[in-house]
Every structure is written in structure tokens, then in C-alpha cells.
Amino acid sequence: MADARYDVVGIGNAIVDVLAHADDAFLAEVSLAKGTMSLIDAERADQVYAAMGPGTEVSGGSCANTMAGLAALGARTAYIGKVRDDEFGDVFAHDIRGIGVAFDTPAATNGAPTARCLILVTPDAQRTMATYLGACVELGPNDVEPDLIAASGIVYLEGYLWDPPGAKDALRKAVAIAHQYGRQVALTLSDPFCVERHRAEFRALVSNDVDILFANEQEIMALYQVSSVEEALERLSGRCSVVAVTRSERGSVVLADGNTFAVPAEPVERVVDTTGAGDLYAAGFLYGLVREMDLPTCARIGSIAAADVISRFGARSEVDLAALVKARLG
């Protein structure tokens, strides 16, 4: 949108990922459900961390990964999220700014440390996440600058943000300002268990406030407690203007204006780590939208960005994503 200073502003939990390899026996030992995201407290975070093997620390956070991907593709992006003024907080701020995302949310100066997500990657490339929200619980309405929301074409929210109790007021404020200025609201449902925790609020939000919805099959079925994606899409018909449902190796399905179409996944030589697949799909899709491309192309760019991130360890791309997309689109 030509009148917007930013193409997309994202609001999410600001998290540093701690990635390590693990096997199924280890997941059982620390009682984590494979493929999902569990919320853990500080004590359990210490326990799981002590038990897991050597790690790699990389900036993460679902929405922040999406903003980083968008910035790498060439979009103008900003991010709102809460870190503590500690070493992991410095790492998070450095990395998101380093890729070109505007990030000015003041760091908390006391209370819990910067959030971390312990990510265990099994030999089948699945990732199992245990998140300690830390300083994310300090995010509040004061962190949402009205000018920033008003100046951004799309406000992108992650479902995980409903977990820290104080963040909801921040989200409501952001949604209200977005509507006031005629901006679009995008939401990702984040995780099936996250949908279970906040189903009523997510349904109301999707019905009343969301223009662009991202979800995977499990999440969208959990939202309406139905057993097929088709049923879920029926329930969504006439609500959001665009719904994009990711289906792992089967690509994605997009619903818009009552029509549904499928886009295949991009070929991947070897899936190394699925961390960030949904985040990067959303980045690619939103990039297409802000560049006013047709929806199949938006979904295609999402698939290209997702295919890249799952072919490496971690949730952020290391390649020149813009060049990759350009080469693939031909």
C-alpha cells in the first residue's frame, strides 16, 4: 500500500531459540509431545535445558521469523515484542534489526529474562518446542504505538500471543487502530494446542476482525472442532477475505471469495528441520500480497520460502531469499 510506511507490522512473542538434536526417547524422558509447542515455567525450562545436549542459539519467535523473512524478501517491516535487557534480549534485538526489521519496543528492565524456546529436532526432522515466555508476559498496550499501526498496511498477529495474559489488551488495541485506519489484520493460529487454549477468542477474532488467516490443517480443524479441512473452510466462508491452510508436503490450500485452490509444495532435497516452515510460508505469502501479486503466486512464494527454511537447521533463512524466489518464479 503506497500510503503505508511499513508493508507489515508484526506483534509476537520475542524469543531466542535454543536448538538441539534429540531422539524420541529423550522427548518421552522429558514428557514433551512431539511436533507441538508446550509452555513451560522457569524451573521446568532449567530441567529440560540441563537434560538436553549442546545447543545452537538463534533468534526466533514465530511472528519475528515471519517479519525477518519478509524483510529478507524486500518488504518494509516492523516488529513489536518484549525482551528483557539481558544478553539474549540483545541477541534478539540485534538479529531482527540486522535483517532490516524496525524494532523499537523498549526492553523490560526488571522481572523475568528474555523468553527462550527449547527446540528439540528429531532425526525425522520434526521439531518439538518447549517455550518459557519470560519477559513476553510484560508486553502491554503501551508497547503498541498507534502511529506505527496506522502507518502499516497489514498488522500480523501470532496466536501464541494469547498465551501471556497481558498481551491481549495490546492486541485489542492494535486491532482497533488497524480497523480505524483501514488497515488489514492478519492472524496465524500458531499451534493446535494454542487453538485449544483460546478457541472462543480465536473464533470471535476470525469472525469479526481478521482479514487474512494462516493455519495448518490441525489448527484449522481444532478451531471449529471438525474432522476435515473442507468442513473448517466451509465454516470460514464469508468471514476472512483470505484463508491459507498449509499441508506440509502437500503444499497449501487457499480460500478467497468463496473459491478454493491448492498449490503444491516446492521440492526439497532433504528436510533437515521443519522449524519455521509455517512462519516462512506466511512471510512469502504476505510478500506476494503486499506486492499485489495474484493469490496462487502468493502461495507459491510461501512454499518457496518454507522449502528453503526446512532444508536447514533453525527457523530463519541464511540465503538470499529474494534472489531464491526470483529464480524459482522464473
Add this chain to the structure above:
Amino acid sequence: MADARYDVVGIGNAIVDVLAHADDAFLAEVSLAKGTMSLIDAERADQVYAAMGPGTEVSGGSCANTMAGLAALGARTAYIGKVRDDEFGDVFAHDIRGIGVAFDTPAATNGAPTARCLILVTPDAQRTMATYLGACVELGPNDVEPDLIAASGIVYLEGYLWDPPGAKDALRKAVAIAHQYGRQVALTLSDPFCVERHRAEFRALVSNDVDILFANEQEIMALYQVSSVEEALERLSGRCSVVAVTRSERGSVVLADGNTFAVPAEPVERVVDTTGAGDLYAAGFLYGLVREMDLPTCARIGSIAAADVISRFGARSEVDLAALVKARLG
């Protein structure tokens, strides 16, 4: 050695690496000499970090990387090095213990933060390092437990440890105890500029105290200010019992009992990042020594471990190194 509790105890600068991709223009912009290690102070560390792109944090430190490699191969190892009681210090301690290295050096409770090494990896896979020593300057003789040195078959020292002024007394103490208990002393020269900084001390050490010496071509030539490896090896004849000189893609040359032999490098499909090549060569070589293998096999295992680490990002292996070596040796 059957009477030793540990096969190798290492003493080194305890560092967390911050790896990022960069190009030659960036190295020029921040005035770093490609392929080398520069020492930087806190202020310059902040400047370079602010200028560089998004990073990946991984435990590092040359000697610690070697101990991690040795542990991964199956050797019994311990490590002495100084971190601060901060988040990066926790990461360092977690990672080295997580791979099975005994690490009990008390963290500093005040003063500078845990050391970090900003590693810029250029498209040619070369790494350029800028190290802020931080808490490493706090390492002192009290951190060297006599029992630990006495109980370890080999004491392995990194040349970088001569940079923090206080560490020298710790090293002298370790060397004296090792001699007293008939243990072997191993040294890596670490970096040509490091050799320039401490040439006289390194020469005396090599002449009087070192049994096993690791160096690359530039380092060994810098030690004796000669222009060929052959000349340097001549100067070393009759001093150390084993000298292993790494030569990048040309493998390594080993001098022992007045005889010299060359071992080729292992084939690498694609060199991604040379960080840790020398550290892992030393790990493989020492593993062979503690298992009482012949010297060509020691060098071969060094080459295998080095080839693995340069085929991935970072200075620590992510694969089952023991299985890899077993498969390659056949």
C-alpha cells in the same frame, strides 16, 4: 593411559561464538584481516556486532572445541576455562557438559561478561574472527586443580591463552604439575598473529615443555621466522616428540622421531565454513594418540574430524563423530 582418570584435560579461553555471513567489503569496513583472529575490546565488540548481520550463537573456544570433539569421539576429557555467571556463561557450561566434558571451573561473579568471538564467514568459506576476551582475563592459578592435571594423561593448551595476561601463571602451574606426574603436554599455536605476540615464550615452551605440538603452516613458520615449513621442522627436530602441521586442503605433515610423513586431507563435498578445522584436527589426532594408534592413523582421524566440521556452519560437529571415524577408517 590406564592410570589416568581423564585422557586429556584442556585449558583455554571459554568463548561463545557469534557466527554470521559477511562479504569482503564488510571485513574492510570493520577493518578485520581476513582469515585471522583479532583481539578487540568491549567497545569495538559492540561496534562490530552492531554492524554485522543476524547471527547464530554456538559455544566455541579453540581448546573447548577440541575437548568437545574428543568427547564426541569417546575420549574422557575435562576442561578448564573462565566464564562469567551470565547467560552466555550458562550456554557455554551447558554445551560442554552436554557433550560429556567435565567442566568445573567456577564462573566469575563480577567483572567482564563471558567472552565472545564474532566470526564472519565469507562466501569463500573463510572465517575471520574478532574476540572479546571478557571474563577469560579472570582465569588464574587457583582455577588449575592439581588433582585434575595429575589425573589426566595429556594436558592440552591453546596458544590463545597467552593473550589474557593472568592466564600465564595458570599455564605454568599446569605444565609444572604435568611434568611432576609424568603427563604429556600438548600445545596448539592457535594463530599466526598470536605467535607474533608471544613468540619468545612459545619458543621456550616448545623447547622445554611441549611433547605434542599442533600448528598450521603460517604459525609454524612464524614461530621461527622462516619461509618454509621444512625449515621450521628442522628447527623443531629433537624438541617435541610429535609435531603435526596442518596444511588446509593438502592435509597434514607429521614429524616424529626425526621422521616426517604426509597425510592427505579427507575429501569434502562442499566447504561451508572453515571455523574449527584446526581444533577438530587436534581432537582427532589426540584421540588416536590416547587410543595408542600409529601416527598416520592419528593424522587420518584428525583429517576426518576436520573434514566434517568444515562441511557445516560452526566449530562443533553435529554428527556422531565416533561413528563417522569408524566408518571412514573401515
